[in-house]
Amino acid sequence: MKVFAIITPIPVERVRVVGGQLDFGAAGRIDPTSRAALVLALGLSDDVTALAVAGLFSDDALHEALAYGAKRAIAIDNADAGKVSDSLFDAHLLNKAIHELAGDEAAVVFCGTGDDSLSPGVSNPVGAAIAGPTYMEYIGGVESVKTDGHRLTINARQGDTLLTLKDESDENTPGVSWVLGVSDVAIGAHTLPGAGGIINAYREGTVETMSVGIKEIEPKITLNQLAPAPKREGPELLTDPPTEAAAALVEMLRARAVI
Amino acid sequence: MDFTLPKEYQMLQRTLREFVESELAPVARDTDRLERQTDANIRKLGQMGMLGMPFPQKYGGAGAGELGYCLLMEEVSRVDSSTCTIIGAHIGIGAMTIYLDGNEEQKQKYLVPAARGEMLAAFALTEPGAGSDAASIRTTAVRKGDEYILNGSKIWITNGPTAGVLTVFAVTDKALGARGGVTAFLVEPTFEGFSVGKLYDKMGIRGSGTAEIIMQDCRVPKQNVLGKVGLGFVTAMKTLDGGRLGLGAGSLGGASAALDDLIAYAKRKLACGPHGRMEALAHQQYVQWAVADIAADLYALRQMVYHCAWLCDRGEKFSQQSAIVKMFGSDIAGRTIERVQQIMGQDGVMVGSNIERGMRDERISRIFEGTNEIQRTVIAGEIFKQVGIRL
Numbered sequence: 001m002k003v004f005a006i007i008t009p010i011p012v013e014r015v016r017v018v019g020g021q022l023d024f025g026a027a028g029r030i031d032p033t034s035r036a037a038l039v040l041a042l043g044l045s046d047d048v049t050a051l052a053v054a055g056l057f058s059d060d061a062l063h064e065a066l067a068y069g070a071k072r073a074i075a076i077d078n079a080d081a082g083k084v085s086d087s088l089f090d091a092h093l094l095n096k097a098i099h100e101l102a103g104d105e106a107a108v109v110f111c112g113t114g115d116d117s118l119s120p121g122v123s124n125p126v127g128a129a130i131a132g133p134t135y136m137e138y139i140g141g142v143e144s145v146k147t148d149g150h151r152l153t154i155n156a157r158q159g160d161t162l163l164t165l166k167d168e169s170d171e172n173t174p175g176v177s178w179v180l181g182v183s184d185v186a187i188g189a190h191t192l193p194g195a196g197g198i199i200n201a202y203r204e205g206t207v208e209t210m211s212v213g214i215k216e217i218e219p220k221i222t223l224n225q226l227a228p229a230p231k232r233e234g235p236e237l238l239t240d241p242p243t244e245a246a247a248a249l250v251e252m253l254r255a256r257a258v259i
Numbered sequence: 260m261d262f263t264l265p266k267e268y269q270m271l272q273r274t275l276r277e278f279v280e281s282e283l284a285p286v287a288r289d290t291d292r293l294e295r296q297t298d299a300n301i302r303k304l305g306q307m308g309m310l311g312m313p314f315p316q317k318y319g320g321a322g323a324g325e326l327g328y329c330l331l332m333e334e335v336s337r338v339d340s341s342t343c344t345i346i347g348a349h350i351g352i353g354a355m356t357i358y359l360d361g362n363e364e365q366k367q368k369y370l371v372p373a374a375r376g377e378m379l380a381a382f383a384l385t386e387p388g389a390g391s392d393a394a395s396i397r398t399t400a401v402r403k404g405d406e407y408i409l410n411g412s413k414i415w416i417t418n419g420p421t422a423g424v425l426t427v428f429a430v431t432d433k434a435l436g437a438r439g440g441v442t443a444f445l446v447e448p449t450f451e452g453f454s455v456g457k458l459y460d461k462m463g464i465r466g467s468g469t470a471e472i473i474m475q476d477c478r479v480p481k482q483n484v485l486g487k488v489g490l491g492f493v494t495a496m497k498t499l500d501g502g503r504l505g506l507g508a509g510s511l512g513g514a515s516a517a518l519d520d521l522i523a524y525a526k527r528k529l530a531c532g533p534h535g536r537m538e539a540l541a542h543q544q545y546v547q548w549a550v551a552d553i554a555a556d557l558y559a560l561r562q563m564v565y566h567c568a569w570l571c572d573r574g575e576k577f578s579q580q581s582a583i584v585k586m587f588g589s590d591i592a593g594r595t596i597e598r599v600q601q602i603m604g605q606d607g608v609m610v611g612s613n614i615e616r617g618m619r620d621e622r623i624s625r626i627f628e629g630t631n632e633i634q635r636t637v638i639a640g641e642i643f644k645q646v647g648i649r650l
Contacts, residue, residue, distance in 0.1 A: 027269055064270060085588050190281065195308035195321035195331075195431065201320075202267035 001147070001175060002102040003045040005038040005070065006111040006130065009061035028057020030064050033112030036187035038068055040180070041110040044145050047071050050219060051091040051097060051227035059207055067201035072102075073207065079213035089214070091129030097194045098177040099134065106175035109154065111139060113183040127181035139165065140181035150175060157184075264565075271327060275334035278307065287339040291464035291616055296342050296362045304342075305376015306600040310349060313501075314358055318366055319374035323500060325571040329564050330510035336512030339560055340620035341466025343509045348417035348467070351505040352498050352628070353380025353457055356426040356443060361496045369424045370447055378423025382502075382617060383413040383446075383472055384495055391633045394437035394492065394585065398474065400429035400444060407431075407472065409474040412456065415627070417471030420455050422448065427474065428491045433490065442642035443491035452477030463619035499572060500581045502628050507584030508564045510592035510624050517592075518553045521599045524606070525550070540602075551599050555595050579641035586634035590625035596621050631633060 013025035030038065041048045050065035052058040062073035076097045078089075094229040098107050131138035141157040151167040152175070169175050193201075194231035238245040253259045262636070264272065281320050282300060283290075290296050302311050312511040313328040316321025321327060328350060336343040354373040357365055357380070373380045389489045396413025425446045434441035446453060456471030525541040532538040540546050567584050570577040596617050600607035605616045625631045640650045 027266075029270075029273065060266070060270075065264065068269065081511060192278055193270075194306070195271060195274075195312055195323055195327065196316055198271050198274060199267050199322050199327070200316075202265070202270075233289075 001045075001047045001150070002105045002107050003041050003052050004098055004101070004107060004109045005041040005048055005065065005127075006035045006074075006109060007032065007038065007050050007058075007061045007065050008074060008112055008114070008126075009055070009057035011057060024056060024093075028060040031112055031114065032115055032185040032188065033183055034061075034188075035112070035191075036185055037070075037110035037112040037180070038070065038180040039188040039191045040142065040145055040182055041108075042050075042069050044108065044147055048076060049101060051076055051235055052096060053093055054209065062207045063201045063205060064193070066205035066207075067198040068191075069193070069197065073205065074210050077209055077211045079211035087126060088160055090130055090133070091126060093212050094130050095134060096214060097210055098130070100210075100212070102177070106124045107136065107177040107225040108145070109136070109177075109179045110142075111181055113181045127179045127220055131179035136179050138179045138181065139163075140183065142182050143182040143187070145180065152176075152178065154178070154180065156180075203232045207219075220222060260566075262562075268323075268326060268330060271323060272330050272334065275309075275331060276337075278303075279308075279334050279338045279635075283335065284338040285371070287341075287466075288616070290339060290341050292465075293619075294465045295468065296345055296466050298341065301345070301379075302376065304346070306384075308375075309349055310346065310376035310379075311354070311374025312350060314370065314374045316352070318358065319371040323623040324568070325504065326565065326568040328501075328505055329568045332505045332508035333512035333515070333564070336509040337516040338618070339463045339466070340509065340513060343512070344417055344464045344467040344623075345379070347502065347505050347509060348381055349379045349422075351502040352382035353418065353422065353424070353426060355484060356382065356494055356498045357424075357445065359498060360382075360443070361445075364443060364482070366483065373424065378416045380413050381416055381418040382423040382498065383416050383425050385413060385415050386411065387414055391468065391630055393479060393495065396425070396428055396430060396441065398429040399433075400431050400442055400479070402431075406576050407442075407479045407481060407484070407615060409444065409446070409452070409477040409479055412471055412473045412538035414471050415459065416472050417467055417469050417627075419472050420458060420468040420626070425472065426485060426494075427472075428453055428495055429474075431488055431491075437492040439489040440544055441491040441495075442488050443478050443485040443494045445485050446474070446477065446479055450477055450479060461617075461623070463622055465619075496578075499628060500576070500578050503543075503580040503585035503634070504564070504567050504571065504577070506624055506628055507560070507567070507581070507588035509565050510585075510588035511560050512619075513621055513624075514553070514588075514595040515557055516618055517596045517599045518550070518557060520551070521550060521602060523601075524603055528606075546602055549602060553595050556595065558589055560584075565577045579638055582629075582637040582641075583632040585628065585640070586631045589631060592621050593625055 008031045010031040011024040011029040011030050012027040016023045043134060048070045048071040049072040050062055051074050054077040058075045066073050070175050074094050078093055098109060128138045139156050144155045144158055146153045154165040156163050167176050238248055282303060309331055310323040311320035312323050312331050313325055316322045332343055354370055357370045372378050384393055386396050397623060400409045427444045427446045428441055430440055431442040452475050454473045456473045459469045463573040525546050526539055528540040529537045530540045533540060563584050567580040594622055600614050600618055603614055609615060643650055
């Protein structure tokens with residue numbers, strides 16, 4: 001089982017508009033839900049690989065992941081340079097990187113879901129998009145994860161309900177690969193990196209770079225041709241006085257077996 | 260020249276800020292009121308490697324050097340000077356003596372657990388008759404077989420009631436005095452003849468324990484001599500160089516917090532403007548000038564603290580600079596807090612307000628680890644030494 005944590009970098013300072021341009025400041029850090037995801041990942045395994053799409057502040061955020069205790073930190077780069085990146089494209093990059101890094105092993109991918117206020121714990125587009133292109137299962141609202149060394153037990157909150165999912169695969173069958181969405185920032189709130197970890201993350205830790213080539217995303221779902229719209233008759237204007245018009249309407253509806 | 264804090268120190272600073280705001284700030288008032296820091300917070304500081312911040316990792320430290328230590332003092336002092344004092348006595352002058360002059364065996368036995376936060380350290384120099392005149396200490400140490408027998412008492416010892424190891428300075432050759440006649444000893448509170456005397460009731464930094472310690476025929480193994488016999492005063496003075504820098508960093512934190520409080524207050528508090536209209540206090544010119552003056556002071560102090568830490572981490576001599584940082588920093592903290600309190604008026608003297616506690620906590624920083632008058636003597640001495648005049 002290979003354990004990954006997806007790291008989303010955010011600016012340390014509040015983003016400002018300076019001279020019509022967005023100023024993100026000079027330093028970045030891990031967003032709070034990614035931190036919660038990383039904390040859960042480190043609780044599950046002491047061999048966690050932190051992944052971020054290479055870009056603004058990814059280096060800072062990945063060093064922070066090393067300070068927290070991640071064994072490896074890798075910035076994922078698109079080998080097909082020039083491709084405009086968006087969230088869906090980044091998710092595909094991460095998916096591909098995870099499969100290359102995990103090889104034949106099952107992957108457990110912890111992923112922060114960003115601000116949970118819009119869709120509390122039910123689903124998140126980033127985690128689902130990472131899982132989406134292949135066979136990985138996605139569940140959001142994850143609060144805790146345990147393992148007996150092979151199988152996972154996942155507690156996830158879906159609305160007001162706390163679900164417990166158990167991977168029932170035996171040791172002879174490959175485990176299921178999961179993408180686990182984490183939205184509760186309280187999970188990582190009181191967990192901070194140690195001073196020595198921070199120093200080592202920069203002086204000894206290395207953020208690796210991995211190039212993954214994706215030329216384009218091929219949608220797996222294609223729209224079927226729409227059935228032709230039912231033929232409709234044009235509207236009929238009843239111009240009789242109200243009593244007669246009402247009687248005519250009743251007759252019309254009776255004739256069409258509506259009443 | 261690059262004045263940017265290296266990335267690891269930026270992250271360290273952010274992490275410290277988050278820690279002190281989430282863990283120390285909520286209990287800072289109780290720490291003061293109940294006159295003790297919680298064991299849980301000291302334990303957390305230890306687990307995060309904060310209590311060994313400057314020391315190499317091979318001795319259980321974080322390897323962050325003096326700059327890391329200054330950032331720690333600055334950030335902790337923003338919310339809780341009592342805890343800052345505990346840390347300063349533990350790292351800056353307690354464990355630091357062992358790091359500077361301890362042999363390998365002593366480092367493994369005392370520095371490693373101290374740096375990991377498994378025990379606190381303390382520094383015991385001051386005596387009833389030897390405060391600013393530290394060379395006049397009277398505690399004696401007499402060699403007897405494989406032991407030294409210590410007799411005397413030390414006062415105002417921060418961490419005295421809680422330390423697991425204390426660096427105690429005693430006279431081993433009265434004729435030589437400070438110039439070759441003072442020796443440093445590592446004393447455990449379990450040693451026969453050691454006791455903690457009076458606990459002091461202080462106006463500020465009340466959450467840090469300060470006590471008298473008494474050595475009455477206290478038996479200290481000869482292997483607990485720290486450094487060379489007779490060179491204890493040298494150990495004390497070079498340790499205090501770093502200690503003073505740490506205090507200056509603490510003053511920077513305390514004064515910065517006071518400025519933040521003032522800005523928030525000036526934004527929130529309404530006062531009558533020139534046309535009888537109520538407006539934020541920030542519109543008053545005397546408040547603007549106070550904010551500007553304090554900001555200028557802090558700008559200068561911050562450069563001094565970080566520069567001095569940089570000198571120390573480069574292994575350069577920094578006695579004069581650290582004395583300046585301590586003197587300048589604590590003077591600035593004093594006048595900043597007083598000015599902020601004056602603007603806040605009645606709000607600034609209410610028990611429980613940060614500025615009221617800050618006022619009580621700050622006062623000692625112009626006194627301990629060498630009064631600011633002694634710092635001036637040190638600074639002048641260093642300056643005149645360069646032109647051949649020994650004061």
